[in-house]
Amino acid sequence: MTVTRRTKTASNRLQGRDGLHALLFLSPTLVIFTTFVIFPVFFSFYLSFHQWNMFSSQTSFVGLANYSRMLRDPEFWTVVKNTLVYTLGTVPLNMAISLLVAFMLNQKVFGKKFLRTAFFAPVIISPVAAAVIWRWMYDPNFGLVNYMLSFAGIRGPNWLNESHSAMFALILMAVWKTMGTNMVLFSAGLQGIPETYYEAAEIDGAGAWTKFWRITVPLLSPTTFFIMVMSLISSFQAFDVVYVLTSGGPLGSTKVLVFYLYEHAFKFFEMGYASAIAYFLFITLIILTLLQIKFMKSRV
Amino acid sequence: MKKLVLCALLLGLLLQTSCGKKEEAAGDGRTVVTFWHSFVSSTVPALNELIAKFEKENPAIQIRAQYIPTGDALIQKLITSVQSKTAPDISWVHSDYLQDLVEADAIYKMDDFIAGPDGLSEAELADIYPALIQYASWRGTLYSMPMEATNLALLYNRDLFRKVGLDPDRPPQDWHELHEYAKKLTVDADGDGIFEQVGFSLPVFPATGPLGGWMVWQWLPFLWQAGGELINEEQTSVLYNSEAGVAALRLWQEIYRDLKLSSYTTDYDVAFASQRQAMALDGPWNLPRYATLLKHFDWGFAPLPQGPAKKATIIGGEYLTIFKQSKHPAEAWKFIKWIIQPENQAFWAIKSSYLPINHSVLQVPEFQSYLAAHPAFKVFVDELEYSLASRPIDFHGLEITRHVAEALEKATVGDQDPAAALNESAQKSNALLQSAAK
Numbered sequence A: 001m002t003v004t005r006r007t008k009t010a011s012n013r014l015q016g017r018d019g020l021h022a023l024l025f026l027s028p029t030l031v032i033f034t035t036f037v038i039f040p041v042f043f044s045f046y047l048s049f050h051q052w053n054m055f056s057s058q059t060s061f062v063g064l065a066n067y068s069r070m071l072r073d074p075e076f077w078t079v080v081k082n083t084l085v086y087t088l089g090t091v092p093l094n095m096a097i098s099l100l101v102a103f104m105l106n107q108k109v110f111g112k113k114f115l116r117t118a119f120f121a122p123v124i125i126s127p128v129a130a131a132v133i134w135r136w137m138y139d140p141n142f143g144l145v146n147y148m149l150s151f152a153g154i155r156g157p158n159w160l161n162e163s164h165s166a167m168f169a170l171i172l173m174a175v176w177k178t179m180g181t182n183m184v185l186f187s188a189g190l191q192g193i194p195e196t197y198y199e200a201a202e203i204d205g206a207g208a209w210t211k212f213w214r215i216t217v218p219l220l221s222p223t224t225f226f227i228m229v230m231s232l233i234s235s236f237q238a239f240d241v242v243y244v245l246t247s248g249g250p251l252g253s254t255k256v257l258v259f260y261l262y263e264h265a266f267k268f269f270e271m272g273y274a275s276a277i278a279y280f281l282f283i284t285l286i287i288l289t290l291l292q293i294k295f296m297k298s299r300v
Numbered sequence B: 001m002k003k004l005v006l007c008a009l010l011l012g013l014l015l016q017t018s019c020g021k022k023e024e025a026a027g028d029g030r031t032v033v034t035f036w037h038s039f040v041s042s043t044v045p046a047l048n049e050l051i052a053k054f055e056k057e058n059p060a061i062q063i064r065a066q067y068i069p070t071g072d073a074l075i076q077k078l079i080t081s082v083q084s085k086t087a088p089d090i091s092w093v094h095s096d097y098l099q100d101l102v103e104a105d106a107i108y109k110m111d112d113f114i115a116g117p118d119g120l121s122e123a124e125l126a127d128i129y130p131a132l133i134q135y136a137s138w139r140g141t142l143y144s145m146p147m148e149a150t151n152l153a154l155l156y157n158r159d160l161f162r163k164v165g166l167d168p169d170r171p172p173q174d175w176h177e178l179h180e181y182a183k184k185l186t187v188d189a190d191g192d193g194i195f196e197q198v199g200f201s202l203p204v205f206p207a208t209g210p211l212g213g214w215m216v217w218q219w220l221p222f223l224w225q226a227g228g229e230l231i232n233e234e235q236t237s238v239l240y241n242s243e244a245g246v247a248a249l250r251l252w253q254e255i256y257r258d259l260k261l262s263s264y265t266t267d268y269d270v271a272f273a274s275q276r277q278a279m280a281l282d283g284p285w286n287l288p289r290y291a292t293l294l295k296h297f298d299w300g301f302a303p304l305p306q307g308p309a310k311k312a313t314i315i316g317g318e319y320l321t322i323f324k325q326s327k328h329p330a331e332a333w334k335f336i337k338w339i340i341q342p343e344n345q346a347f348w349a350i351k352s353s354y355l356p357i358n359h360s361v362l363q364v365p366e367f368q369s370y371l372a373a374h375p376a377f378k379v380f381v382d383e384l385e386y387s388l389a390s391r392p393i394d395f396h397g398l399e400i401t402r403h404v405a406e407a408l409e410k411a412t413v414g415d416q417d418p419a420a421a422l423n424e425s426a427q428k429s430n431a432l433l434q435s436a437a438k
Helices: A002-047 A065-072 A074-105 A112-124 A127-137 A144-151 A166-191 A195-203 A208-236 A240-245 A257-266 A271-299 B002-019 B044-057 B072-083 B095-103 B122-127 B130-135 B158-163 B175-184 B212-225 B243-258 B268-273 B284-293 B329-339 B342-352 B359-363 B365-373 B375-386 B397-412 B418-437
Strands: B031-037 B061-067 B090-093 B145-151 B153-157 B198-200 B277-282 B299-302 B313-322
Touching: A002 A271, A065 A271, A074 A112, A074 A166, A074 A208, A074 A257, A112 A166, A127 A144, A127 A166, A127 A240, A166 A208, A166 A240, A195 A208, A208 A271, A240 A257, A257 A271, B031 B329, B044 B061, B044 B329, B044 B342, B061 B329, B072 B090, B072 B095, B090 B095, B090 B329, B095 B313, B095 B397, B130 B145, B130 B313, B145 B284, B145 B329, B145 B342, B145 B375, B153 B158, B153 B375, B158 B299, B175 B198, B175 B243, B175 B277, B212 B243, B212 B313, B212 B397, B243 B397, B243 B418, B268 B277, B284 B375, B299 B375, B313 B329, B313 B375, B329 B342, B342 B359, B342 B365, B359 B365, B365 B375, B397 B418
Parallel strands: B031 B061, B031 B090, B198 B277
Antiparallel strands: B090 B313, B145 B313, B153 B277, B153 B299
16 A cells, blocks of 8 residues: 555656656757747738838838738739649649559569659759759750650750740659659558458459559548648748749749748848738638648548 | 756756857957958959958958858848847948848948048049949948959850851951841751850840849840930939830840740850850959860950940949948958058959959059950950949839849740830839839
């Protein structure tokens, strides 16, 4: 009896101390997180109703002027349109290719591990280095892309310098760059499907296509849903690849929302306006995600 | 409990050492002046020699030069440093950023020092090219001092000129000849519609990209050559959509179209070095590189061709400002004043191939003999007489430059009507100017 009571009080005391200890050891992270994540989130909300150029120590209240300017700016709507084109281009293509690759690598293939690493490699490459490589590949005179096309008798365009091809070139590179992550997620999802279902289906005489369509796709849907939500968010936030590959050009045809935000924040120093754009993006993404949850949840 | 106290103490110590500001001192009693610059690595040896010369003549001061990336990164770093009270004593600053720095009360007026006990005489001030003084000022007040000048000239391959029967000693004199020569020097030997050699190229970049302003800077000489101006003197409306502006942009559009520059993206200097390009716009800062890079053929520089109205080229350069957070403004000024002395300007120009900022350098004997031995460099120095500075835009300079760049991109890459592109752009710029006037 006494023994149990003693351990009990000891553990209680330890718990109280543990909490303090834990807080102490977490404090560096907490300080960093509060300073660089929580504070900016609220500060930029505050800024979106103000005018501030970063230099001066005071901000001036302008009410909803930043938001109304944004909605009236024709350039803003062009940028929104570009972002939508980019998203509609990357998300489905990315998901289709990564599912295909994951599915194929889930079969018995020679060099599976090597191939999986190879497909994942672009994710790790720094976007700047990747963009430099792709700039060369897209070069009209010496580029690999046009060289390959020339075998088919096609003279490729100057990919990055023509407004109708630049967005396509950008999407292609973005898919290459981000496909690996989704492939890994799909692979995990595929491995989670019990083999018994396939065996049962085989006994019932199902072919490869039926198995894929009736078993793999439905059982993979939680993964698919997760990947879709995440890819949609990240494609709305695309910036680095755009910045290095095309700088928003030619003729502004690849200027996406975050690039537009960056320009106003760090080129023209309109922090208030940039914050308003950031909050527009934030709210749009919340709405889109909620819509996805509402319409997809029942089928997942 | 003891452990807890110990942990807290350790943590405190960690924060203390990481956040504590290091005391700046040379350790040998000399005053340290920090100097931020963005010189390319090929110029750094020359800069080190210049600083060594200064330190030898001023043993009480040590200059601590620090490289910072130029462009957007420079101004972002300056803002952060001013906010966090770690600004340098001296920094080089682009004219476009003066407005922000002045409004933030971050930099001294140069007049504070010029009128001071160790100041400059009227004659010394008048010796500096007026275009540079104009460019170094914001709303008529001098806030920075030029360290050196640069301008643009025409780089051309004399061998390729000979090959197509052009006289290498008679580079293009006017726009018409520039256009004609460019076409003549453009070669499609196998007739597949792709040029193996391009006569000339234009610095066309995405207006939204980091080189948009650089494109505008190189277009301005053409605007002036046609008799145009960027903005009116009262800064109430822009003037670049005038007839002169349209003519200058039409020339770019025609060259861009005729030479099929849309399918030509290779860097001009690489193309020039491999003799795939015959002419290019270029500045003196590349001369040290070319001396080693372009040994295998005959090349030269020529003044920019004359436009329908006049001869003109654009002046640029690096401008030094003294920050109000500096603890040693007097020493910082001493360094700046020393740099602009004619004999030091001559030393710096010879070492770096940048252009001197004052007229009287031309009287320095070493400089005269250097000019005689370096005809390519002399082209740039001779051009200084008609080099113009772009009129500083008091408000929204960066945005207006962006709008000009958009028009240039539309007329070249987009092949739109130059007048329409310029008018649309000017409308946006004028709206900005009106909002600033309110």
